[in-house]
Amino acid sequence: MIQDLVVHGVFIGYAVMMLMTVGLILTWVERKQAAILSDRIGANRAYLRIPFTQVKLIWWGLFHGLADGMKMLLKEDWKPDSYDRVAYTLAPWFAFVPVMAVFAVIPFGGELQPGTFFGWFDGPAEWFGERSYAMQVAPLDAGLLVVFALGGIAVIGAMLAGWSSNNKFSLLGAVRAGSQMISYELVIGLTVVGLILIYGTVNLVSIVEQQSGTLFGFIPAWGIFLQPFAAILFLVAAQAENQRIPFDLPEAESELIAGYFTEYSAMKMGLFMFAEFIHIAIIAALFTTLFLGGYNLPYMNDSGFLFPGGFEVALPHVLVVLLQITVFWVKVFLMCGFLILVRWSLPRFRYDQLLRFAWRFLLPLALVNLVVTAIAVWALGGMG
């Protein structure tokens, strides 16, 4: 049992560390990508100076994120004159923690057998024995349901922030955030139901494992090939759920200053921003898991590659694990890049357009997709 504790402690530490790092790096990616795709240079003045030398590490402005963090930590934690103390303090955490916690059910690698990692040392190898773990912080059978449950809590954060800071702009932003997130959560849920029908499970680990096969012998059985419409709808709705342009109505700067976190300053505001950036990574990770085959390359499974035509390449377990982790994060980063590209390309919707888009366009499409999927699954006798 101690072994389980150790392994899951490592997983938790790894997940938190990676999410924080990715969130920090995404601030840089967002700045630089926006700059490069609009013919600019981008932030490049913050640097780390190696102590006692004049060597300045600029690294294409990579340290601007650190400078932002320093600034937010050192700013005055200003509070409005009248506000609800408890809700005001809790709101950033309600926005931040659920987003982080979603990652608990996302598998970032396949089976891990810690015993095989200590080839030269008998002690730890024997201690771990034949145990194997799915690389996932919380191996819950209800994986996808947990994702939606936690997504629902994030709405509470926005509502609390807007209501407790006693500001009309905040309240308007919160009301917008509430209706927008609830509408688009419905769409996300319906799009994913199609996948659940196909895979016959909500357990994310087994969803990813089923994607390591092939369709018709050569197409990788990724969700995006099984459910292309669901993939598009999911991306659109997830961008709205994340409240980023073109769906950033809750914090529309030209109308609402900063929306529901107008009255927040210093690190509390930083938590909201950080939650947004981690949310990008989470959406990318969810999309990777559901539609892009998770941690697997095409034709890859937990023991190596199996190419169409029966050609097989067996890899040692350690190599497979490292490859899976790398592939997962590469996919996540590519998806983040795509989401940021969308954010910097499209103009913002109007609010009535936003809700009409959700209820009259996306929701019917998701329902149609669901019906077609259900009929197809019934006709094919259950593909999963």
Add this chain to the structure above:
Amino acid sequence: MSAPQRERRVGAGNRPNVVDRRRKYWNEPKLGWWESFYLFEVLRGLSITGGVFLRNMKRWMTGKKGALTAYYPEEIRADYAAHNRGKHVLTQRPDGRPQCVACNLCATVCPARVIEIQAGFDPDDPAHPKYPERFEIDYSRCIFCGFCVEACPEDAIRMVRQVPGLPVPDRHPGMWLGKEELLNWQPARDPAKPYPPKPKGGA
């Protein structure tokens, strides 16, 4: 796709027959069937921005500059004219000392009164015993008129195409350039005025 250009009537109430034939500078905000489907138009937009991103990334990767903006003040803007004169330099004698003899003519002629010179005495150089101990220009007030260059009898002060590195945290002394900064002129990199100057007439 777009609706045909309609002729708009101006002041239809009192002048019914006057037709406004001015050119319209905006598009009709009508979505066609294809555009109202959003998805493909969105993908077209994404392909444009993504293409620009990839093009610029390729330029950065191959050592070229993938941006229209300039590093300021490290880089001279490409659209500065060849005869732009944005910064003063003090010319030097072959041994590196300033050619200036601290006569104060430039400081006298300066309409903005930005030049401050403190003369010094150098007994080791009998040909030029008077030299500037301090020579400072306040760029927060300089109007770049070039009178100082014209007033100088010794060709000791010139203006070059660069701009001074002015983005500094404080105006004083950040925007005051002293003798050291003004003397670090690299003549080889200044095609406008070669140094030493070519002798006049056919030599």
